Amino acid sequence: MKKFVLIAFFFLIFSSVLINYQGYQIKIPDIIPASTGHLATTIPKNYNDLLSLQKAFIRNARQLRPSVISINNLKELKRSPHSNLKPGENFLNRFKDFLDKTFRKHYQMESLGSGILLTNNGYILTNYHVVEETDKILVKLSDGEEYNAKIIGLDPKTDLAVLKIFSLTGFDPAPLGRSDDLKVGEWVMAIGNPYGLEGTVTVGVVSGIHRSDLGITTFENFIQTDASINPGNSGGPLINLDGQVVGINTAVAEIGAGVGFAIPIQMAVKIAEEIIEKGEVSRGWLGVGIQELTPELAESFQVAIDKGGVVVNSVETGAPADQGGLKRGDIIVSYAGEQVSDLKELQRMVAESNIGEEIPVQILRNGQAQQKKITIGKMIS
Template identity: 35%
Template sequence: MSKFGVSAQALVAAAVGAVIMGGVVAAPKFFAPEARAQAIAIQAPPGAPMSFADLIERVEPAVVSVNVISTQEIGRNAEMEELLENFRGMPGLEEFFRQRRSPQETPRTREARSLGSGFFISEDGLIVTNHHVIDRATQIQVVLHDGREIEAELVGSDQQTDLAVLRVKTPGKYPFVRFGNSRNMRKGDWVVALGNPFGLGGTATAGILSADNRELGGGSPYTDFLQIDASINRGNSGGPTFDLHGNVIGVNSQILSPTGGSVGIGFAIPAELAREVTDTLIQSGRVSRGWLGVVIRDLPTDFAEALGIPGTKGALIAEVTGGSPAERAGLRRNDIILGVNGQQVTDATTTTRLVGRLVANTSNRFEIVRDGQTQTINVVVGERPDDPNAASGLQPAPGTPRGQGETPTTPGTLLEPFGARLLPMTPEVRERLGLRAGDTGLSIMEIVPDGLFAKAGLEAGIVILEANGRPVPTVEAFNRVVVEARAANRQKILLALRVGQITNYRTVDLPG
């Protein structure tokens, strides 16, 4: 109790109702000093608005709900395709779901209805939303802030960035918002999200920018997402995230949630990328990206050490597609890409994005490391197909599960220091793994427990294509690589491995 006979909590509560001047709470002078201190302490921190109402009133008329009728495949293959899309870019899981599709299944379809969000970006009725909101749409309807329902048509969409542009069919002048610059935002800045969660149109939520430059795996190779904690739920997809000036700094796209509802982790496509892609879609209806025709991997420290390369900046070419621009230009497996047209790359993601921005059918300079030497190779990039695997003729082969290699006609050669029995790859294995006629390698026929191969996680049935970037058609060739690595005082060797139709890499310790 205070000396006035009322609790400090009551005095603080009274202070909340005091006069607000410029966002500062003015505590009445008749309060005791300790009560005045508590009242002032609860005022909003500098820069925090007392209300988002003015902002929301200004931008909400430009936000729409998007109602879609689409055709949807049903059956086991449809389920596998959905899972395959979710795990694209993750070699083991992608191959797992790919091999579980049934070629005998007759496709079946059904009508499906879905909800999303969007926003006007022009007075004449152009709307931005997500690709996945309108994918396979046969009918698109938008519901305006004033309740009007208007038919819309697709201008263009881009699956890789999950963006799409619509145009309303009813002429008129529509309220619209503009893209801002998310790079001006700092972690902790206020953001406001608007949309149509669970069909509840006209919903606003507020939070902060939790993080930026989030990578969400191979399914989104061209996007570094903004992470926000403003509530985003199903139906918010395609809606805008605003800064406090009413600029769109992100397009809501994904949530991370074990329950399907908001847990405070949502992701938005940055405004800079959204503006670039939507401008292209408006002009041409599609996004054309450069295509190299390679599978690339990051270059971890142990990979670089095994190859004797200083630093770990760059991207390792794990596979070159037959007939691709990369093959025609002379790029090879185990080449390390350091830069494109003078711009340095740091990992597989930055390389993918740089190549994706190249203009198809133009010559570009690729700085690479091959056999420890830096060189430049000019590559005329192609246009990225919708399905690069289909374009290259690479199809999933039945294969044998890991650990179930073919029974050899000879026992192979046992390398005791490594604890593995190796046999030159047979033509049948080469064909099953989808390799080309000239490819060579060593099949792992047996793994000895506690050997160096076992400790590295290798299993019978895997094929060693190369060691430290050198072909290993025979056990003798493999041993020569080991001798060279020891002479160079290296502690590991880097193996290029074929598992199914995927090329992966693994380092193995050299015997002491």
């Protein structure tokens, strides 16, 4: 009996060992780098495309960083030069304190926003609202260098400003792209200093183009993006996947996250060049008051609203429109050969016209089509 029990005991131990040996063990699969090409059947076909996209983000963030600057306001702290002599304090220390408070200025630094280096000799492009209420502007580069900046010119109607810093060595200007070629759905990156966090990068797509009637500026033609734009991003670049600046980040909609706006770079550069060359922005001017053609107005004027147009509600005496024959109640349907669909579009067309240029303007007066020729005047920003 004992021999039988002993044999059974050894049989159980041998069976347990055999079972474990035959495969009841956890095997950790080998980790194979994706770059080797092994296990290709388990990797999505577009994985290499995603890696290329990631590399583009990293490359652009690194290459654009030296061209993106932080704009700060130095606010002078007012201190009273008078101080009472404390017990044990000698007259000499009191006199030194008096000189310090009287002749040495003290400043508090406040982060305002961002900007881009436009040229290698120190011209900077940013937003008007960033530098609108500043005492003294201090610009900080990505390498930590700081420069006092001078305002060269402002254009509140497009929310743009040009600053200038000076150095004997020169600067790294940002590469510029063509905002006119942007398509909805393109990848873009926003770089700036939100909440004072320098060099912050966010990524998104172009959500819309030619956005207007937003109430942000007088002349609007915004790029809409879902790349996060926060306070401090204003004035910084919106860039495409080629690492080129295609917009100047300007505003975020109050309606919620994911709706930001940027000024197209081609529009911004045109304004900046005029500020640098002339110190001001001159725009075309008609001298009329206008309003949208509503269904009610279209019915009263007995015109079809589907053709578009803008109603003239006032004409300034002696203005180009007055000299060209426009009258109150006229409906402007075409300007320089282009159909006028709304008020903002006409404002933009007139503003972009050359001063002194004779422009054909088609109107409806008492239901009859007429064409006037108006010599464009000058409106100074």
